[in-house]
Amino acid sequence: MSETALAEEQSSTEVSSSKIVTLRIAKFNPEHDSGQQYVDFKVPYERWTTVLDAVLDVKKHLDHSVAVRYSCRQASCGSCGMKINGRPRLACFTKISELNSDVVTVEPMNNYPIVRDLVVKLDKMFANHKKMQPYVIREDSEITAPTKEFNQTPEQLEEYIQFANCIKCGLCNSACPTMATDSSFLGPQALGQAYRYVADNRDKGKYSRLKIIDESHGIWRCHFAGSCSQVCPKGVDPAMGIQLLRGYLLGFRK
Amino acid sequence: MKRNENREGIKGMANPGRYGIERFAYWLMRITGLGLLAYFIGHIYETSNIVNGKTAWENMLSMTQTTEGHVLLTLVIGMCVFHTANGIRVMLGHGGYGVGKPARPDYPYTPASQNNMHKLCIYASIGLAALAMMYGMSVLFGE
Numbered sequence: 001m002s003e004t005a006l007a008e009e010q011s012s013t014e015v016s017s018s019k020i021v022t023l024r025i026a027k028f029n030p031e032h033d034s035g036q037q038y039v040d041f042k043v044p045y046e047r048w049t050t051v052l053d054a055v056l057d058v059k060k061h062l063d064h065s066v067a068v069r070y071s072c073r074q075a076s077c078g079s080c081g082m083k084i085n086g087r088p089r090l091a092c093f094t095k096i097s098e099l100n101s102d103v104v105t106v107e108p109m110n111n112y113p114i115v116r117d118l119v120v121k122l123d124k125m126f127a128n129h130k131k132m133q134p135y136v137i138r139e140d141s142e143i144t145a146p147t148k149e150f151n152q153t154p155e156q157l158e159e160y161i162q163f164a165n166c167i168k169c170g171l172c173n174s175a176c177p178t179m180a181t182d183s184s185f186l187g188p189q190a191l192g193q194a195y196r197y198v199a200d201n202r203d204k205g206k207y208s209r210l211k212i213i214d215e216s217h218g219i220w221r222c223h224f225a226g227s228c229s230q231v232c233p234k235g236v237d238p239a240m241g242i243q244l245l246r247g248y249l250l251g252f253r254k
Numbered sequence: 255m256k257r258n259e260n261r262e263g264i265k266g267m268a269n270p271g272r273y274g275i276e277r278f279a280y281w282l283m284r285i286t287g288l289g290l291l292a293y294f295i296g297h298i299y300e301t302s303n304i305v306n307g308k309t310a311w312e313n314m315l316s317m318t319q320t321t322e323g324h325v326l327l328t329l330v331i332g333m334c335v336f337h338t339a340n341g342i343r344v345m346l347g348h349g350g351y352g353v354g355k356p357a358r359p360d361y362p363y364t365p366a367s368q369n370n371m372h373k374l375c376i377y378a379s380i381g382l383a384a385l386a387m388m389y390g391m392s393v394l395f396g397e
Contacts, residue, residue, distance in 0.1 A: 087272050110262045120260070162356050175273065177280060180266030183259065199356065224347050225280035226368045227273040235359025240367035247350025 021045050021096050023054050025066055026107040029116050038105070039063070045096045051104060052080050052091035055118070067117035075233050078169030082118045083107040088171040090233045109174035125170050128190035131212060134197060137205030150202040163196035163241050165234040172228035172238050184217035188228035191219055192238030195245045210249055219246055276368055279376040283340055286333040293330050324394040331390040332383040339379035343372065 023043045028036040041062050043054045052070055059066045070080040073092045080091040085099055088109050096104055112120035172188040173179050179187055194213055198206045213219040222242045229239040247253035262269075270281040303314040317323050347353050347367075354366025 108260060110260055110266065112260060114260050158358060159356055162359050165359065177267045177277070180262040181264065183261065223280060223283070224344055225273070226276040226365070226372075229365035229367050230273050230276075232363065232365070235361070235363030235365070237354075237356075237359070237365040237367050239365065240353045240356065243347050243353045243367065244350045244356070246348050250349055252349045252351075 019045055021054065021101075022103045023051075023058060024103055024105040025055070025058065025063075025117065026105070027066070027117050028108070028114055030114055036107070040103075047095070047097045049096050050092050051082075051084050051089075051094045051096060051099075051106060054096060054104070055091060055106060067115070067119045069119045076167060078167035081109050081120075081169040081171050081174070083109055083174070088174040088231045090169060090171070093233050109170060111174050111176070111179040112170065120170075122168075122170055125168065125173055125187065125189055128186050129168065129193055131186070132190050132194040132197070133205055133209060133212075134193050136197065136200060136203045137208065138203065152201060156201045159201070160196045160199040163192055163199070163236055163238075166193060166196070166236050167234055169233065171231045171233065172236075175227040175231040177225050177227065178221050178223065182217060182221055185221045186213065186218050188222070188238035188242060191222065191245060192228075192236055192241040195241030198245060198248065206248070210245075213245065214249055219249065222246075274368070275373055275376050279340055279379070282336060282380075283344070286337040289329070289333045290337060293333075324391070327394060328387050328390045332387040335386040336379050336383035339382050340376065343375040343379065347372070 020042050023041045024038050025041065026036045027033075027039055041058045043057050045054060050073075052068075052073060055066065055068050056070075059068065068080065068082075068091075070092065071077040072079070075090050075093040078090070081088060082091055083089075084091065084094055084106055085101060085104060091106070106118060108114050108118050108120045112122060112125070115121050166189065168189065170189060172192070176185075176188050178185050191213060194209050197203050198209055219242060222239075224239060224243060226239045229237040232238065244253065267281055267284060270278040300314050300317075304311045318327060343352075352369075352371055354369055357366070
């Protein structure tokens with residue numbers, strides 16, 4: 001493609017943009033900044049433009065220093081979680097047109113340490129996830145002693161499949177009001193995953209997991225605000241998992 | 255390197271507008287709980303005055319007969335009714351009742367745990383509290 005054709009293509013892209021939005025990006029580098037600063041950028045958008053597209057547009061054309069984490073662009077990897085207009089969302093799954101606002105403010109998710117700008121450190125969430133023993137626990141195995149299959153009916157699969165959709169984006173932990181004040185709380189992500197394995201009929205590690213979550217900063221700190229379920233982009237509903245899990249601990253469920 | 259934890263703190267709880275009526279109920283539950291705790295402490299202080307004799311007791315009691323005292327008691331009635339009614343909803347939910355059944359989620363992923371029954375219970379708790387406050391006011395100010 002010739003340089004002229006390329007220039008024409010770029011300019012036609014801009015001309016076809018019917019609207020302009022102000023993208024307000026929170027910038028912060030903990031290594032040398034004392035606080036967050038908001039920088040405004042005018043970005044053209046179409047009906048289908050996502051917030052991630054707009055942030056990447058800014059990064060490409062207006063400010064290369066904007067730090068953002070992303071990968072799949074299709075709500076599968078859970079990398080681009082951020083606070084968009086005050087609510088945790090996936091940037092790749094949120095269209096600017098559906099926000100109905102002339103100003104779109106993007107900030108890093110709450111309740112996680114900031115690495116830089118929109119990027120947060122998810123180490124603690126993964127550590128809590130690991131604490132839940134996120135694997136099927138049993139002594140025999142389909143792999144090492146392939147004498148039988150672990151049968152599962154469609155009804156048994158329904159018991160946990162919803163919770164297996166978790167992509168570990170961390171939006172639920174960011175929306176949780178308990179996480180906002182208790183740094184030791186396990187969080188809805190980890191507790192939802194604990195339910196995922198407890199409800200799996202192939203698993204034999206129920207009591208081991210219930211013991212892990214039955215502590216002062218564990219499941220009892222959830223007060224059923226339900227914000228975790230409202231922000232989940234995959235329909236996991238951690239609030240339901242936590243209450244069902246609590247049903248096991250209280251003896252209402254077997 | 256010192257990292258900013260970026261926690262919202264109490265501010266995160268005190269901004270219930272972003273997540274719908276459930277978060278508002280959560281916030282109201284905290285506020286009414288603290289209000290009732292404050293009333294409980296004040297109530298113990300008030301009733302303990304009986305050991306100081308009849309005059310001291312009547313002086314203390316007369317404070318609740320003022321307009322400010324009536325407003326305070328009306329608020330206590332509202333807090334008490336909301337906290338009780340919403341508390342029953344939350345307790346049942348904590349036991350796993352009324353939070354829906356796990357199922358394969360379909361877009362747009364409306365969470366089953368935030369179902370209409372819960373919303374209705376929250377509105378009913380607020381309505382009951384309002385009714386109780388109105389009744390309380392009619393009794394207290396209608397003398």
